[in-house]
Amino acid sequence: MKTEKPTDFAATLSRLLRMMKPERALLAGVFAAGLGYVATWVTVPLIFGRVTDLIFTGVRGTGIDFGAVGTSLAWALAAIVGSSGFAWVQGRLTAVVAQRLAFRLRERSADKLNRLPLAYFDRSPRGEVLSRVTNDIDNVSEALQQVLSRITISLLTLLGVVVMMFWLAPTMALLALITIPVAIVITRAIAKRAQPHFKKQWATTGELNGHIEEMYTGHALVKLFGRQREAVATFAQHNEKLYKAAFRAQFVSGTTQPAMSFVGNLTYVMVAVVGGLRVASGTMSLGDVQAFIQYVHEFNHPITQLAAMTSIVQSGLASVERVFGLLDAEEQRPEPLSPIPLGTVRGRVAFENVSFRYSPDKPLIEDLSLSVEPGQTVAIVGPTGAGKSTLVNLLMRFYEVSGGRITLDGVDIAEARRSQVRGNIGMVLQDTWLFGGTIAENIAYGVDDVSRERIVEAARATHVDRFVRTLPDGYETVIDEEGSNVSAGEKQLITIARAFLADPAMLVLDEATSSVDTRTELMLQQAMSSLRQGRTSFVIAHRLSTIRDADVILVMDSGRIVEQGSHADLLAADGHYARLYAAQFAQPVAA
């Protein structure tokens, strides 16, 4: 995968480490077990060296002392079993730490989602937020598991091996250590040469995938216009470019391994020669040379491991950084310290000189005033971008007003808890959101512990019951992720049933219907109007019938209410509404 680099490595890392604080005891355990592992393990080559010396002197002298060999091997056995045990404990503890940390990151991100203002979701592309809470967190937990388990072992092993090498033969150890900078220089040089090829590989992969995606999604068009040959020709060009870039990238980066083993082999030859000379001159025992060779071997291993981990660490930290970015995003305004309790309201709503803006220079709503009596239906009409949705978003306290106030039964909604404001308002959006559960669960979404009878009752009142009964599993039909087993119109009906069951004092409805056929639309309309009975309703209206029946029509344009009144009044006034009406509905079917 593409390795991304975090922008501030140190800060992100130290913050991640701070997050591990609750696991301090476990981390200490991880470290202690790792230390135990290395301490026991480094003695093994040494003991084997002793055995070699015993055999060596035995062969040259009076025969091998198998009693001494046996004792030594018994010690080795104990060290082997001990170090394996430590390694096992270390691995298990690491898994616990890594998984707890991943758990906490997920938990915090999910909690954060609930505290972010809606503006955050409206401003950043949906896919972006999603990718942070899913892909990035997955990446982090994967990296944590891999890195945490290996990094302590690798570092401690490296340390232990170096200590042993110097203890056995300092000059030879120095010789062996010289190869480290050589290895680093070589891998760096290779990585540097491979980098542009990798970049090119990712860029061409992007181009190729883009072409594939377009040609497959627009497949019918390619066929209709008979352009398959051009599609294949363009593909072949991208494909060839990708082949060349990928081949070079793979080859250049692939030479790292032979280069590293070359360096390793050089060390091996060097140690063999110097060690051989020293044994021959009697300044070092054969067993010590053997032990030394094994340390050299084990010394290369953690280095390659650590090198392999750098890309995992980098991409993991880049993900962590993005998750932290989410966790640091500004939250919605805290609830008032002593909120005014808001029970079930009657539904009198007043907007008093309300204004709203995202950024200071771009007012979205300006000086808007409005009062609505309980039970009235308010139809909001106007062109796209007029501020219709903003108006209801302010009422729901999805956005906070920048000036003026909104009252509900005389209480400023900013002085009450959000949950109490929203609990009074039912909402049906054009974007029909259902979660992956059964139809019954979806209808019952807004309320706790509701009986099947009440669910069915709500379904009957909103035309849901009829089509649910035609489904093989009825109310237990599971809505899958895309909701493909239920049509768009039926989904909308379910959202209406959901609001019906919640039985709120007020309603916010968005009428814009996606392409549903006319008969379904009729049902939708009937369901919505039965839902409106006796409730103060704000309707972003598209249907003439709704608009005509409304008690108040608000005509909005550029964040202001430009006209307000009943259908007849507004037609008579011959202003905005009359023009809008003429444009939208002047060519109805001749009766």
Added chain:
Amino acid sequence: MTDEPERRGALLRLLRTHLRPYRGSIAIVVLLQLAQTFASLLLPALNADIINNGVLEGDTDRIFSTSAVMLAVTLVQVVTAAAAIYFSARTAMAVGRDVRAAVFERVQTFSVRELGEFGAPSLITRTTNDVQQVQMITMLALASMVTAPIMGVGGVIMALGQDVPLSALLIVVVPTLAVAMRLILRGMGPLAGFVQQRIDRVNRMLREQITGIRVVRAFVREDHERERFADANGELMGVALGVGKLMALMLPVILLVMELSNAAVMWFGGLRVDAGAMQIGALFAFLHYLMQILMSTLMATFMILQLPRARVSAGRVEKVLTTTTSVVVAENPVTELPRPGYVDVRGAGFRYPGAEQPVLHDVDLIARPGQTTAVVGSTGSGKTTLLNLLPRLFDATGGEVRVGGVDVRELAPATLSSEIGFIPQKPYLFSGTIASNLRYGNPNASDEDLWRALEIAQARDFVEALPERLDAPIGQGGSNVSGGQRQRLAIARALVAKPDIYLFDDSFSALDNSTDAALRAALAKELGGATVIIVAQRISTIREADRIVVLEAGRVVGTGTHAELMTTNDTYREIVLSQHTVEMA
């Protein structure tokens, strides 16, 4: 992703076919890997020689000369290894390229039906990620899978060369390691599957919470969602911890087997040396070979770990490559149309394989140049399917479809596609510019042609308002223009190609009433001699049609003009009335 049963042997079949052109390179890779492995196996033997003949005899010249040989062998090793990687990378990437091209070209032959059966997203994954997997396993196979057995066998031979009786240890040690690793990995297999399921569940919940954030807040369900998520999150942690703990066994097991076998070699080797059957240098070399054999065993085990994913991917790729299109081009296709603009559908039927009910049953549709024919019916009545039969997006499973006086199955694809202009329900634009999209069906059209088409399609005004006008960039799928603009551009695109027959599949739905009316008026004026077939929801769109065909559950239940159908046809009347109520109530 593993939604289909694994196709046994798919990976082998796929590789066998696509590796064939690279037999030469593969042979070179194998030779180079042999040389490379041999060189690295030689080093311990040379070291043993240093000990036996140099160190023990105190012969420093021997030490220097042998180490010079060791250096040379090391050089040979690095050069051959690098060359092996060169050829492996070239072959593996070429195989990836070839498989990818084969998949893409196969998909280009698919009809809309096969594409729909796979689904575009699934085909995209198959062409990109799945091929990538196959490419990766090829690289791995050439770079390491070839070496593991060479190293293993070579190590055994060299070990035997040092001392035969001691080599009996291998019979115990190697299977022990292999079996222990298999046990751990087998335990991890299903657990890894569980982990993926839990991850999917957590991700699904988060996705739901983000897409449904307004609903969650409107219904004050934050706490409920938090609890739901905490459950899923906890479950994921539990299963992932299981895998982590099993994985923690890996290092200790490897360590235990390796070091214990070292100890065994020391003990039994000591006995052999004592008996004078073996030199002490050989003991050194033997230890080395044992490690190499065990390492290659480990390498092979990890390689096997990579196989399942590649196998699944290969199966998914093979599924595409073995799917044949249902729309077959005739052997000697007709390229001349005797009656351009004539559409005659007689008794056409369409049924998905295995479906109980046909989508279309015994449908007749006639359209003539200069006339407008409309098709109406509720959702699911088969209108779009009927329209799709004309340009052969798929083929009728019964009856006959004639365009321009010829059965579409006899027509050359190019002739058919230039005869028909189709404006789909969900218009799709390609990334590029407005001009490149408009010229899609007619690359030679002049700028005037484009502007004219835009004018008829009621798109001239908004294109003129763009700073780059015709060269204004279009994002993938047309994401940077509104639905209505997209629809008008798609209409203009069809107009530029100047076909004899126009098919409008509910192409006016995203337009407001006044634009819809202006567009229809312009089309009526400009398309005088063309054949027009319109599928529409809005009755106002099709009232003036010369002939209206009413579909209900895949059957024609009425044909006639608006006035005729209003008096004779119940279904038609019901559709008209339901709209009437919606718009006028």
